[in-house]
Amino acid sequence: MTNLIVMPLVIPIxxxxxxxxxxxxxYLQRAIVVVTLVAMIVMSVMLLQLxxxxxxxxxxxxxxQPPFGILFVADPFAVLLVVIANAVTLCCMLxxxxxxSPHYERMxxxxxxxxxxxxxxxxxxxxxxxxxxxxxxxxxxASYALIALGGRAEQLRESLxxxxxxxxxxxxxxxxxxxLYGTIGTLxxxxxxxxxxxxxxxxxxxxxxxxxxxxFALKGGLLLFFWLPGSYSVPPVPIAAMFAAxxxxxxxxxxxxxxxLLFTTQPNVTHGLITVxxxxxxxxxxxxxxxxxxxxxxxxxxxxxGVGFVLLAVGANNEAAYAGALYYMMHDMVGKAMLFLICGxxxxxxxxxxxxxxxxxxxxxxxxxxxxxxxxxxLTGMPPFSGFVGKxxxxxxxxxxxxxxxxxxxxxxxxxxxxxxxxxxxHAIFGETMIADEDKVKLPKSMLLPIVALGAMSLYLGASxxxxxxxxxxxxxxxxxxxxxxxxILGK
Amino acid sequence: MxxxxxxxxxxxxxxxxxxxxxxxxxxxxxxxxxxxGFIGGLVIASAFVLLYLTFDxxxxxxxxxxxxxxVAALGVFLAVGTGFGSVLFGADFLTQTAxxxxxxxxxxxxxxxxxxxxxGVALTVxxxxxxxxxxxxxxxxx
Numbered sequence: 001m002t003n004l005i006v007m008p009l010v011i012p013i014x015x016x017x018x019x020x021x022x023x024x025x026x027y028l029q030r031a032i033v034v035v036t037l038v039a040m041i042v043m044s045v046m047l048l049q050l051x052x053x054x055x056x057x058x059x060x061x062x063x064x065q066p067p068f069g070i071l072f073v074a075d076p077f078a079v080l081l082v083v084i085a086n087a088v089t090l091c092c093m094l095x096x097x098x099x100x101s102p103h104y105e106r107m108x109x110x111x112x113x114x115x116x117x118x119x120x121x122x123x124x125x126x127x128x129x130x131x132x133x134x135x136x137x138x139x140x141x142a143s144y145a146l147i148a149l150g151g152r153a154e155q156l157r158e159s160l161x162x163x164x165x166x167x168x169x170x171x172x173x174x175x176x177x178x179x180l181y182g183t184i185g186t187l188x189x190x191x192x193x194x195x196x197x198x199x200x201x202x203x204x205x206x207x208x209x210x211x212x213x214x215x216f217a218l219k220g221g222l223l224l225f226f227w228l229p230g231s232y233s234v235p236p237v238p239i240a241a242m243f244a245a246x247x248x249x250x251x252x253x254x255x256x257x258x259x260x261l262l263f264t265t266q267p268n269v270t271h272g273l274i275t276v277x278x279x280x281x282x283x284x285x286x287x288x289x290x291x292x293x294x295x296x297x298x299x300x301x302x303x304x305x306g307v308g309f310v311l312l313a314v315g316a317n318n319e320a321a322y323a324g325a326l327y328y329m330m331h332d333m334v335g336k337a338m339l340f341l342i343c344g345x346x347x348x349x350x351x352x353x354x355x356x357x358x359x360x361x362x363x364x365x366x367x368x369x370x371x372x373x374x375x376x377x378x379l380t381g382m383p384p385f386s387g388f389v390g391k392x393x394x395x396x397x398x399x400x401x402x403x404x405x406x407x408x409x410x411x412x413x414x415x416x417x418x419x420x421x422x423x424x425x426x427h428a429i430f431g432e433t434m435i436a437d438e439d440k441v442k443l444p445k446s447m448l449l450p451i452v453a454l455g456a457m458s459l460y461l462g463a464s465x466x467x468x469x470x471x472x473x474x475x476x477x478x479x480x481x482x483x484x485x486x487x488x489i490l491g492k
Numbered sequence: 493m494x495x496x497x498x499x500x501x502x503x504x505x506x507x508x509x510x511x512x513x514x515x516x517x518x519x520x521x522x523x524x525x526x527x528x529g530f531i532g533g534l535v536i537a538s539a540f541v542l543l544y545l546t547f548d549x550x551x552x553x554x555x556x557x558x559x560x561x562x563v564a565a566l567g568v569f570l571a572v573g574t575g576f577g578s579v580l581f582g583a584d585f586l587t588q589t590a591x592x593x594x595x596x597x598x599x600x601x602x603x604x605x606x607x608x609x610x611x612g613v614a615l616t617v618x619x620x621x622x623x624x625x626x627x628x629x630x631x632x633x634x
Contacts, residue, residue, distance in 0.1 A: 003584065003585050006575075006579075006585040010572060010575065010576055010585070013568065013572050014569065014572055014573070014576065017565045017566075017568050017569040017572070018569075020562065020565040021562060021565060059584055059585055060584055061584060061585055061586040062578075062584060062585075062586040062587050062588060063583065063584045063587050072585075
């Protein structure tokens with residue numbers, strides 16, 4: 001038992017409440033947010049170390065033993081994602097301090113962002129399938145408010161679609177949970193896993209599994225991503241960056257968690273279907289990424305490509321592929337936040353949304369131009385940045401399981417990522433500048449700092465793979481062998 | 493044409509107190525029988541809504557000068573705070589405890605920390621329901 005596990009959920013909620021009372025003190029709000037997030041990063045790193053040395057930890061709410069009570073489980077997979085989620089949120093918040101208007105700050109933007117983070121952390125850490133639903137809802141309710149906050153016409157249009165799609169998905173989620181509870185009679189994930197394994201391959205369980213797959217595919221943007229490019233391009237830049245970095249990752253996490261732990265008895269149906277969906281997502285995302293000239297759309301379709309790539313691992317279903325998927329997810333959270341912040345800054349600097357209307361940004365903003373190169377190289381997966389390690393591990397996993405089609409499509413999509421961003425780079429960053437020195441919009445250092453910080457984080461994830469590898473292999477081992485997880489929860 | 497609502501106004505003056513009493517009863521009943529913070533909070537909110545319907549918004553806000561958004565925030569703080577309190581005592585998150593007390597006039601009663609949690613839930617429900625209804629009624633931002 002260690003209460004450290006619930007802190008990533010409880011602290012953002014308590015601080016968000018505190019900030020509601022400090023509504024009119026903008027600077028105090030900012031200071032509290034920074035202190036909180038730094039403290040949370042420290043705590044989640046401590047938790048990671050604890051899990052690494054002493055194995056999977058759990059905390060039973062109210063002292064109710066599993067499988068009866070609700071519990072939070074800290075396994076290396078979840079905790080690594082929590083660490084990165086907090087770090088990325090800190091960078092987005094730092095950017096938000098500069099780009100939010102005072103009016104916006106008074107409309108509870110920071111409390112809502114913290115609430116969303118609480119939901120994201122809770123979804124990663126929970127060990128109870130109904131609690132997963134609740135944490136999803138916490139995250140989604142905050143995101144509904146954040147997407148509509150500001151009330152511009154296109155925000156309302158997109159938020160309506162976003163809310164309706166997610167309500168339908170949440171309803172399906174609830175129905176799927178009810179089916180599962182009716183069949184298995186438990187909600188504790190480890191207990192479900194145990195009973196499903198005892199039952200063996202069962203058509204009813206497989207049907208329920210497909211229900212869950214549809215739900216998480218909608219939330220995570222796996223094939224059913226039609227809502228994603230629209231909704232991710234309307235909110236203010238730092239919020240869109242948080243969405244891109246965190247929200248789809250929660251859906252991906254849920255797919256990986258449920259299909260490595262709960263529904264493992266008929267992989268030819270479920271895992272096969274996920275592979276087909278992932279490959280289709282990669283192809284459709286690639287088409288989208290090269291079809292648009294609006295840089296926000298290009299960035300959004302890059303998110304879709306990331307989702308497809310990570311979920312190729314479920315089809316391969318071996319330790320190397322899961323290690324690659326986890327590493328790539330961590331990289332993708334950092335990379336996508338950075339890409340969205342950069343694209344938002346480009347729009348802020350030029351007042352244009354299409355990359356062929358921009359030109360020669362590097363002449364006025366040299367460091368910013370180089371940061372674009374960094375994010376492009378990182379997302380493509382070139383060393384020494386973070387995408388490389390994940391892609392190599394994933395490649396090994398796919399080769400080991402003989403999924404050569406996945407391999408070809410996955411790496412083909414990397415080339416498309418490179419192409420889609422290189423076009424933007426050549427047009428908007430390089431080229432002749434059209435703005436005279438005296439007319440240029442000033443790029444504040446406080447806007448550049450979070451971008452540089454994310455770039456440094458990407459470099460760190462890539463260059464210090466040696467230090468991170470033990471944690472990642474720990475996590476992959478738990479994913480590849482569900483008995484470790486079940487043993488940790490129900491064994492004691 | 494002004495609506496003649498003298499009957500409504502007269503009845504509401506009494507009925508509001510009956511509803512609030514019922515809400516308090518439901519709130520405390522929730523410890524062992526049907527009821528609790530959520531239901532209690534909804535009933536309290538319904539009493540307020542009735543006041544808003546009968547009298548105009550300005551008048552009610554003079555009588556109950558609270559920002560319902562802050563009521564909701566306070567409620568969440570209490571509810572999460574009780575969970576957090578158990579952490580400070582080294583128990584699992586959300587652990588609740590109860591103690592028997594002798595209260596004059598009422599006799600032996602059991603008081604539990606879960607009451608504070610339920611109070612938080614009730615305040616949150618009141619705050620959220622009122623915020624939603626008042627914002628829709630006002631029809632503009634904030």
